[in-house]
Amino acid sequence: MPSLAVKIDGxxxxxxxxxxxxxxxxxxxxxxxxxxxxxxxCLNEEGKYLIYTRRVVAEIN
Amino acid sequence: MKGSVLVVGAGPAGMRASSELVNxxxxxxxxxxxxxxxxxxxxxxxxFPSNECSSCTIMPRMVEIAxxxxxxxxxxxEVESISGEPGDFKxxxxxxxxxxxxxxxxxxxxxxxxxxxxxxxxEFNLGRGASKAISxxxxxxPRKALIHPDKCNYLINGKCGDxxxxxxxxxxxxxxxxxxxxxxxxxxQVGAVILATGADEVKTELLERYGYGKLPxxxxxxxxxxxxxxxxxxxxxxxxxxxxxxxxVAWHVLDSAxxxxxxxxxxxxLGTVEKNPHVSVWVLCEDVNVSRESYNDFYCKAQExxxxxxxxxxxxxxxxxxxxIDISYRKGGKKEQLPDIGMFVLVPPLAASAGMQTLxxxxxxxxxxxxxxxxxxKNTHPIHTSREGIFxxxxxxxxxxxxDAVVQACAAASHAAALLGEARGTETATPPEKVFLPxxxxxxxxxxxxxxxxxxxxxxxxxxxxLAEYTASxxxxxxxxxxxxxxxxxxxxxxxxxxxxxxxxxxxCSPKTHEDVFAMHTQGGGVNRYLMETVxxxxxxxxxxxTDKKKTTEKAKTLMRMGxxxxxxxxxxxxxxxxxxxxxxxxxxxxxxIACALKLVQAGLRVYLAAKExxxxxxxxxxxxxxxxxxxxxxxxxxxxIFTGAQLGSVQGFVGNFKAEVITTNRKEIIxxxxxxIATGENLKSASHEGDYEKDLxxxxxxxxxxxGMLGNLNPLDxxxxxxxxxxxxxxxxxxxxxxxxxxxxxxxxxxxxxKTKLVKAPIISVVVDENCDGCAYCxxxxxxxxxxxxxxxxxxxxxxxxxxxxxxxxxxxGNCMATCPKNAIYVQNFKPEQIMKMVHSIxxxx
Numbered sequence: 027m028p029s030l031a032v033k034i035d036g037x038x039x040x041x042x043x044x045x046x047x048x049x050x051x052x053x054x055x056x057x058x059x060x061x062x063x064x065x066x067x068c069l070n071e072e073g074k075y076l077i078y079t080r081r082v083v084a085e086i087n
Numbered sequence: 088m089k090g091s092v093l094v095v096g097a098g099p100a101g102m103r104a105s106s107e108l109v110n111x112x113x114x115x116x117x118x119x120x121x122x123x124x125x126x127x128x129x130x131x132x133x134x135f136p137s138n139e140c141s142s143c144t145i146m147p148r149m150v151e152i153a154x155x156x157x158x159x160x161x162x163x164x165e166v167e168s169i170s171g172e173p174g175d176f177k178x179x180x181x182x183x184x185x186x187x188x189x190x191x192x193x194x195x196x197x198x199x200x201x202x203x204x205x206x207x208x209x210e211f212n213l214g215r216g217a218s219k220a221i222s223x224x225x226x227x228x229p230r231k232a233l234i235h236p237d238k239c240n241y242l243i244n245g246k247c248g249d250x251x252x253x254x255x256x257x258x259x260x261x262x263x264x265x266x267x268x269x270x271x272x273x274x275x276q277v278g279a280v281i282l283a284t285g286a287d288e289v290k291t292e293l294l295e296r297y298g299y300g301k302l303p304x305x306x307x308x309x310x311x312x313x314x315x316x317x318x319x320x321x322x323x324x325x326x327x328x329x330x331x332x333x334x335x336v337a338w339h340v341l342d343s344a345x346x347x348x349x350x351x352x353x354x355x356x357l358g359t360v361e362k363n364p365h366v367s368v369w370v371l372c373e374d375v376n377v378s379r380e381s382y383n384d385f386y387c388k389a390q391e392x393x394x395x396x397x398x399x400x401x402x403x404x405x406x407x408x409x410x411x412i413d414i415s416y417r418k419g420g421k422k423e424q425l426p427d428i429g430m431f432v433l434v435p436p437l438a439a440s441a442g443m444q445t446l447x448x449x450x451x452x453x454x455x456x457x458x459x460x461x462x463x464x465k466n467t468h469p470i471h472t473s474r475e476g477i478f479x480x481x482x483x484x485x486x487x488x489x490x491d492a493v494v495q496a497c498a499a500a501s502h503a504a505a506l507l508g509e510a511r512g513t514e515t516a517t518p519p520e521k522v523f524l525p526x527x528x529x530x531x532x533x534x535x536x537x538x539x540x541x542x543x544x545x546x547x548x549x550x551x552x553x554l555a556e557y558t559a560s561x562x563x564x565x566x567x568x569x570x571x572x573x574x575x576x577x578x579x580x581x582x583x584x585x586x587x588x589x590x591x592x593x594x595x596c597s598p599k600t601h602e603d604v605f606a607m608h609t610q611g612g613g614v615n616r617y618l619m620e621t622v623x624x625x626x627x628x629x630x631x632x633x634t635d636k637k638k639t640t641e642k643a644k645t646l647m648r649m650g651x652x653x654x655x656x657x658x659x660x661x662x663x664x665x666x667x668x669x670x671x672x673x674x675x676x677x678x679x680x681i682a683c684a685l686k687l688v689q690a691g692l693r694v695y696l697a698a699k700e701x702x703x704x705x706x707x708x709x710x711x712x713x714x715x716x717x718x719x720x721x722x723x724x725x726x727x728x729i730f731t732g733a734q735l736g737s738v739q740g741f742v743g744n745f746k747a748e749v750i751t752t753n754r755k756e757i758i759x760x761x762x763x764x765i766a767t768g769e770n771l772k773s774a775s776h777e778g779d780y781e782k783d784l785x786x787x788x789x790x791x792x793x794x795x796g797m798l799g800n801l802n803p804l805d806x807x808x809x810x811x812x813x814x815x816x817x818x819x820x821x822x823x824x825x826x827x828x829x830x831x832x833x834x835x836x837x838x839x840x841x842x843k844t845k846l847v848k849a850p851i852i853s854v855v856v857d858e859n860c861d862g863c864a865y866c867x868x869x870x871x872x873x874x875x876x877x878x879x880x881x882x883x884x885x886x887x888x889x890x891x892x893x894x895x896x897x898x899x900x901x902g903n904c905m906a907t908c909p910k911n912a913i914y915v916q917n918f919k920p921e922q923i924m925k926m927v928h929s930i931x932x933x934x
Contacts, residue, residue: 030857031890038892040857044883059881083877083889086864 028076034067039078046075088174089278090114090510092503095166095446098126099489099801100481100496101283102148105158107500110839111690113507114514115158116275118180120442122163122224122233123211124149126285129227130211132315132323133358134489134800135350136385142318143544143596143625144801146227146574147604153228154576154607157515161273162229165442169280169450173476173506178275184268186234186242187221191263194223194230194577198264201254203247207238209320213310216320221255226318230575232263241266278510279476279503282460283496284446286437286482294433297339298404302412303328305404308338308351308434315358317542325359325366325430329410333366333429337414339402340372342436346382347486349375349396352434353386356394369425370396371416380791380819382488397423404431437486452477459485468713469824470499470831478502490803491825497804497832504838505689511842523659524613526589532563532655535588536647539573539595541625548629549640554594557644561651564592574601576608583612590654591619594647597626617850617917620654622646645930652925657917663848665896667743668761669693671837674735674780675767676700678714678823679815682830683764683837685717688726690834692841695758696721697733697749699769711823728758737778738763739873741897742810743846748778761810761841764833765794768816784808785871793819804833812836850916852898853905855891859912862889866904866913874898 030041042059046052049068052075056066064079092108094101097119105115117124128134129149131141152158167179204220211225220238223230234255240247247253256264288307290299298305304327317323327333336359338352349372356368375396377386390396399416407413411427439458447454453461453473460472460479470478480499481492504511536558540546551569559567565587570578573595582588591609595601598621606616624643632639669692673684676698687694703718721727736748736755743761750756763784781788785808787795794817797805804812814833815826840846853874864877874897879889891904891913904913905920914920 031855038878038890040878040880040888040890042881042883055883062881064881077883079880080878080892081880083862083864083879086867086877 028071032069032078034078037065037080039065039067039080042077042079044077046077049075051075052077088507088510089176089276090507090513090515091116091275091277092507093118093166093176093178093275093277093280094283095280096126096283096285096481096483097124097160097162098283098285098481098492099128099145100285100483100492101126101281102145102152103493103496103801104281104283104480104500104503105152106148107497107835107839108503109155109157109515111500111504111835111842112512112515113504116178116277117152117158117160118164118166119160119162120165122185122231123227123229124152124160124162125225125227127309128489129225130213130309130316131312132317132319133354135354136381136488137798137800138354138357138385139799140544142227142316143541144600144799146572147601148801149228150574150576150604151607156518160229163233164273166446167272167449169477174278174510176277176280176476178277178280180273180275182271182273184236184270185231186236186239186264186266186268187232188263188265188268189229189231191261192231193261193263194232194575195260196232197258197260198232198255201258203254204238204240207235212313212320215310215313226572228575230577234264278507279478280450281496281499281503282452282472282477282479282483283481283499284443284483285440286486287440288435289438290435293341294435297402297433298406298412298431299433302404302406302431304333304410304429305412305431305433308355308432311355311430311432315355315362317544317547322547323362323543325362327410327430332363335367335369335426335428336430336432337369337371337412337425337428338432338434340370340434342434343372343374343376345436345486346376346379347437347488348372348434349377350382350385350488352432353389353394353396355432357389357392360392360394367426368394369428370394371399371402371414372396373400374398437482439483443483450474450477459483468502468827470495470502470828476506488800490800493801494803494832495828497835498828500835501686501690501831501838504835505686508689508691511691521610522613523610523615524586524589526615526618526659528658530589532590533588534561534564534590534592534651534654535579535582536561536564536567536592536651537573537578537582537594538567538569538624539593540569540571541595542571545595545624545629548633549624549636549643553640554643554647558592558594558647558651561648563590563655564651574604576604576611579605579608580612583609583614586613589614589618590657592622592647592650592654593619594622594624594643594650597623615659617660618654618657620650620657622650648932649926649929652929653922656919656922656925660850660916663850663852663895664845665741665743665848667841667843667846668745668759669841669844670695670758670760671762671764671841672697672745672747672758672760673764673766675765675769675815675817676703676731677766677815677826678711678717679817679826679830679833680764680766681714681717681721682827683766683814683834684727685721685724686831686834687838688721688724690838690842691726692838693726693728695728695730695749695760697730697735699733699767701732703729703731713827714823730756735778735780738780738783741872743840744896745810747780762837763811764830764837765811765813765817766815766830766833768792784811786811793817804829804836810840848896849900850895851900851918852895853893853900853902853913853915855893856912856914857890859910860890861910861912862891863909864889864891865907865909866891869903869907871901871903872897872899875904
């Protein structure tokens with residue numbers, strides 16, 4: 027099971043809980059996340075592509 | 088230019104100067120004429136005005152110094168000569184023979200038992216108590232045996248016992264006895280010299296007039312300290328010459344001009360009644376000189392405990408019945424008589440330490456007629472001696488309290504650093520990488536337990552054998568050892584050298600003062616320091632329940648059980664490395680702030696000075712020549728950024744990395760700094776309404792509007808907030824020279840941070856269990872360090888979840904978040920809920 031959270035350049039990123047078979051598939055998903063305003067990062071683990079995202083919550087209710 | 092400093096004298100001032108210098112990247116040679124370090128502070132029982140246990144406070148500092156690879160202690164040695172120039176002195180040091188090789192001696196004491204010569208008066212105890220001809224000089228480092236050449240049979244007659252080898256040689260397994268040792272000259276090269284040779288009691292015929300040397304129960308204040316001290320010859324029980332405890336004790340302060348005498352007498356009187364409330368005490372003095380606020384507070388509190396202070400015009404003594412002393416005094420022309428006094432303690436004036444005249448001649452430094460080191464001229468800084476590059480601090484300059492000596496030692500370190508700034512780091516060695524046993528949190532715990540006797544502080548107030556037996560019965564505890572002082576590390580390292588243990592449980596002093604020292608020994612034994620637990624048997628048990636030995640022992644058992652339960656669940660952690668911003672902010676254009684800023688730029692460090700005045704030149708008005716010169720030099724320095732007409736907004740961050748808002752008429756600027764010094768009594772933010780740096784930095788003021796600093800005589804310039812310091816008018820009212828030295832002392836504290844590229848932070852910080860966190864954000868508000876951030880993340884099915892991110896550098900490990908979280912989703916490392924619950928259950932189990 028991949029790590030739910032990783033640190034990338036000192037920032038915490040969270041796994042989207044998907045395992046992507048190809049880089050192209052991962053990139054497509056990443057583009058969708060970026061459009062939503064998330065920072066994204068992709069890691070390759072044992073041949074699978076993992077996407078990690080984060081977005082700081084500006085307003086807390 | 089050499090990057091090393093010679094410090095002469097290893098009392099509190101010399102030790103502190105050494106620590107500050109080594110912390111800034113300079114190599115230190117610490118020369119001490121006695122065989123062990125600590126000076127008078129190691130001999131006294133409690134310090135004024137904090138009433139802290141002196142040896143408990145200084146012992147961990149001594150161990151740190153003795154273990155620092157960049158401090159070479161040359162004990163039992165004296166400086167013979169200093170030639171050369173500032174930046175490049177050549178020093179000759181004469182080491183006296185111990186007749187024991189300190190590199191081989193393991194402090195096992197096997198030689199003491201077999202030595203046939205006893206009854207040797209103990210110099211450290213000022214003649215009280217007796218030792219063998221081979222002994223330790225004191226309980227303090229360097230803990231190496233020493234042979235008294237004028238008492239040792241072998242050194243006097245060439246033979247001891249009926250065998251060829253003397254008994255000590257046969258008993259010494261590491262073969263450390265070295266009868267062939269001769270005096271040895273050591274040559275050193277250093278860039279600067281700091282003299283911290285202290286002061287001694289003056290034992291003139293004046294003392295004889297009051298019966299000293301004639302009546303058996305008349306003694307000096309320092310001699311009385313050894314009777315009060317738990318590490319003294321009577322184990323902390325004050326005893327008269329005949330072995331009986333006195334029912335009444337009187338002090339006579341012979342020097343009322345300085346506050347040192349009256350403060351010493353009152354501290355000793357307080358210590359006496361704290362040990363035995365049935366003893367009646369009187370303090371006789373010509374005048375009560377306690378104008379300093381902290382001294383006056385202490386004096387007033389002491390008086391509440393029935394310590395009678397009587398101002399007298401004259402005092403006369405005569406031998407009384409049964410070893411008592413008849414004391415009469417005159418007050419306003421009237422003659423009065425004290426009741427029979429069991430012991431009479433004379434508090435003599437202090438003068439330059441013995442041998443200072445000889446030292447001054449050898450190193451070509453002038454002395455005042457009254458024996459203290461003299462500065463070059465009237466316009467020379469008090470810390471500068473008559474010889475350039477040789478500085479002086481502490482009681483070698485004039486008698487003073489330990490807190491003042493510490494400030495001056497820091498200031499002297501700043502002066503040496505300013506002289507040698509460009510050679511910083513050229514002679515220091517990087518400590519070797521720590522090697523730990525491969526311990527994981529999955530390994531079954533195997534606990535090595537150590538219980539400190541701590542003189543009578545612990546062992547004297549509970550049944551220590553019963554406690555040791557109980558501790559041995561606790562789960563996972565595989566060995567228990569008793570140690571005279573666990574902080575010397577001997578027993579910890581001995582147990583860990585077997586490689587059988589993966590946890591360490593210590594029952595001893597407060598972790599506040601001793602944890603780093605215990606951790607150092609634990610790591611030295613190959614065990615991660617976060618697999619160690621310190622149980623505060625002293626402050627949490629014996630000191631507060633000193634009257635009922637049985638109940639105290641029961642409580643100690645509970646505490647040890649709680650500690651054992653917790654340490655078994657601890658995990659090995661790695662320290663956090665944090666990069667440091669190499670600059671400082673000094674708040675306040677006061678002489679103290681200016682002196683602080685100048686010393687930092689002279690040492691090659693970047694500094695910002697925020698002053699409320701619109702023109703720094705205007706500060707020169709009504710200032711001494713010193714301050715005027717400082718301002719001129721500071722204004723010329725490229726390393727100084729000066730904000731005039733400045734107010735301060737909010738300050739965020741942590742030691743090594745702060746961000747401060749500085750607001751002037753033209754602009755608002757955010758500056759990044761690694762450390763902050765408050766050198767003003769005023770609040771610079773008052774007009775800005777832009778933030779409150781005092782609140783941001785958790786600073787507090789007392790009812791006189793001075794900033795409240797860290798407790799303790801050894802921390803006069805520190806706040807409880809790491810990386811933030813106070814000096815001059817931020818601390819208390821003081822004269823201009825004192826305020827300058829305060830600022831320079833603060834500069835040393837700051838330089839110890841910003842001269843480094845990285846700081847090490849303990850990993851006792853919050854960790855989020857993301858699986859449990861639902862992003863409720865309840866934890867954010869209670870976090871005083873603003874270390875938590877709410878983040879959200881996307882799941883592949885399009886749902887958005889929230890969790891919390893911890894800024895490791897900012898987190899204080901306070902546990903507020905843990906207490907607030909309703910989902911068990913955040914905890915402080917090594918303070919997991921199961922660890923805390925284990926401790927709670929331990930209380931119930933013992934009950």
